Amino acid sequence: MTELRKARVATASLAGCFGCHMAILDMDERLIDLMSKVEIDRSPLTDFKQFTRRCDIGIIEGGCCNEENVHVLQDFRRNCDVLIALGQCAIMGGLPAMRNAIMHSDAPLRECLEEAFITGRNLTNATHNIPNDPALPLLLDEVYACNEVVEIDHNIPGCAPSGDIIYDTLIKLLAGKFHGFERETIRFD
Amino acid sequence: MSDFSFMIDGVEIPACEGQTILEAADAAGIYIPRLCDHEGLRHQGSCRVCTVKANGRSVAACTQPAAPDILVENENAHINKLRRDLVEMLFHEGNHLCPICEASGNCELQAMAYRLDMTEPTQFPYLEPCRALDASHPDIALDTNRCISCGRCIRASQDVDGKGVFGYVGRGIHRRVSVNGDTLADTDAEVTDFAISSEVCPVGCIIRKREGFTTPIGEREFDKALIGHDIEEKRDD
Ligand code: SF4
Ligand code: SF4
Numbered sequence: 426m427t428e429l430r431k432a433r434v435a436t437a438s439l440a441g442c443f444g445c446h447m448a449i450l451d452m453d454e455r456l457i458d459l460m461s462k463v464e465i466d467r468s469p470l471t472d473f474k475q476f477t478r479r480c481d482i483g484i485i486e487g488g489c490c491n492e493e494n495v496h497v498l499q500d501f502r503r504n505c506d507v508l509i510a511l512g513q514c515a516i517m518g519g520l521p522a523m524r525n526a527i528m529h530s531d532a533p534l535r536e537c538l539e540e541a542f543i544t545g546r547n548l549t550n551a552t553h554n555i556p557n558d559p560a561l562p563l564l565l566d567e568v569y570a571c572n573e574v575v576e577i578d579h580n581i582p583g584c585a586p587s588g589d590i591i592y593d594t595l596i597k598l599l600a601g602k603f604h605g606f607e608r609e610t611i612r613f614d
Numbered sequence: 615m616s617d618f619s620f621m622i623d624g625v626e627i628p629a630c631e632g633q634t635i636l637e638a639a640d641a642a643g644i645y646i647p648r649l650c651d652h653e654g655l656r657h658q659g660s661c662r663v664c665t666v667k668a669n670g671r672s673v674a675a676c677t678q679p680a681a682p683d684i685l686v687e688n689e690n691a692h693i694n695k696l697r698r699d700l701v702e703m704l705f706h707e708g709n710h711l712c713p714i715c716e717a718s719g720n721c722e723l724q725a726m727a728y729r730l731d732m733t734e735p736t737q738f739p740y741l742e743p744c745r746a747l748d749a750s751h752p753d754i755a756l757d758t759n760r761c762i763s764c765g766r767c768i769r770a771s772q773d774v775d776g777k778g779v780f781g782y783v784g785r786g787i788h789r790r791v792s793v794n795g796d797t798l799a800d801t802d803a804e805v806t807d808f809a810i811s812s813e814v815c816p817v818g819c820i821i822r823k824r825e826g827f828t829t830p831i832g833e834r835e836f837d838k839a840l841i842g843h844d845i846e847e848k849r850d851d
């Protein structure tokens with residue numbers, strides 16, 4: 426009889442603050458239990474930049490604010506059976522999406538960049554230019570939630586989601602017993 | 615002391631002449647979700663989140679009078695789906711960034727989403743309107759990005775404060791809540807008005823300055839219990 430293989434999990438941080446990845450660590454000693462059931466493939470936690478093989482679960486933090494985010498997200502969709510949007514940034518754009526609308530401006534992205542690099546108070550920017558190096562990924566016109574770019578199978582809400590809700594969801598998914606959340610545990614912040 | 619009774623989801627509810635379905639349900643400890651209705655304010659019946667089926671017909675429970683022997687359906691998959699769609703559309707047509715909102719944790723719209731099992735604010739693409747912030751008043755700010763046009767502030771200012779600081783402007787999808795002056799500072803609004811108090815605006819649109827984020831996460835109203843819990847607690851069965 427062959428031993429059951431460990432589930433393969435990949436994670437990525439797109440337009441997020443890395444808080445959701447920190448929240449994964451909030452499951453504390455339960456990580457040991459989780460690691461007995463999974464192995465981590467492509468992830469900032471392993472520093473693998475590419476998939477070594479197809480994964481069972483992909484976990485995405487952050488939405489898409491630049492073209493690189495879109496490529497990574499599409500690569501995750503292609504290589505993961507189940508794709509999870511972890512946290513409000515991945516689910517609805519989150520804090521980066523502030524630049525989409527609440528700028529009272531017809532060109533919110535331009536206004537955002539100008540304030541960040543040219544007109545903002547307390548700025549030290551000798552060149553008075555908005556960075557435009559070809560090595561920088563091209564910014565999108567807006568910040569997009571993950572489900573506007575690819576199909577997402579599950580959301581784990583929160584900013585950041587608690588270690589409890591991440592652990593419970595993963596354990597139930599691995600056991601094939603995830604049927605949604607207790608509504609008392611849902612948080613949008 | 616009741617005049618007659620009717621049924622909600624198989625439970626007998628005593629009611630008095632002149633009570634709405636929602637008022638009778640509240641008194642009996644049955645929670646019917648609502649956003650535009652608020653105890654102490656005149657009923658408006660505009661958000662439709664309180665929709666129930668009375669003898670098979672969809673009615674707004676906050677305005678529909680209770681009647682003898684009607685059969686009311688409140689909680690079932692079909693009605694909850696309707697309510698979820700309404701709540702999603704309210705998220706969709708504003709700019710709701712809960713993680714940076716001072717109402718988060720005390721917000722009735724957000725709490726309604728939790729109660730309706732929503733793991734994301736909306737599945738519709740965001741409308742992302744551009745709406746200005748009015749921070750002209752020394753003690754009050756208005757962030758209409760979060761306004762759900764429930765009209766509670768309008769009724770509170772008119773009927774309780776006797777002022778008329780707020781009112782509707784525009785029609786249809788362009789209908790907005792506005793103030794009776796160029797900016798809020800030009801009105802006679804005061805931070806002590808009932809309309810400005812934390813219980814009137816269900817979301818984070820009417821902001822009392824220097825007050826936000828004082829309650830730590832975990833201790834805010836809807837961190838502790840689902841919306842409607844206070845009403846459901848009254849039920850004796
Ligand atoms: S959801 Fe919150 S914690 Fe997670 S990446 Fe976004 S801002 Fe950071
Ligand atoms: S008003 Fe409520 S739903 Fe809107 S952003 Fe604030 S907490 Fe979220």
Ligand code: SF4
Nearest residue numbers: 761762764765767815
């Ligand atoms: S400002 Fe608040 S109370 Fe007034 S209509 Fe908007 S959401 Fe309702």
Ligand code: FES
Nearest residue numbers: 648659661662676
């Ligand atoms: S609560 Fe009844 S219509 Fe809004």
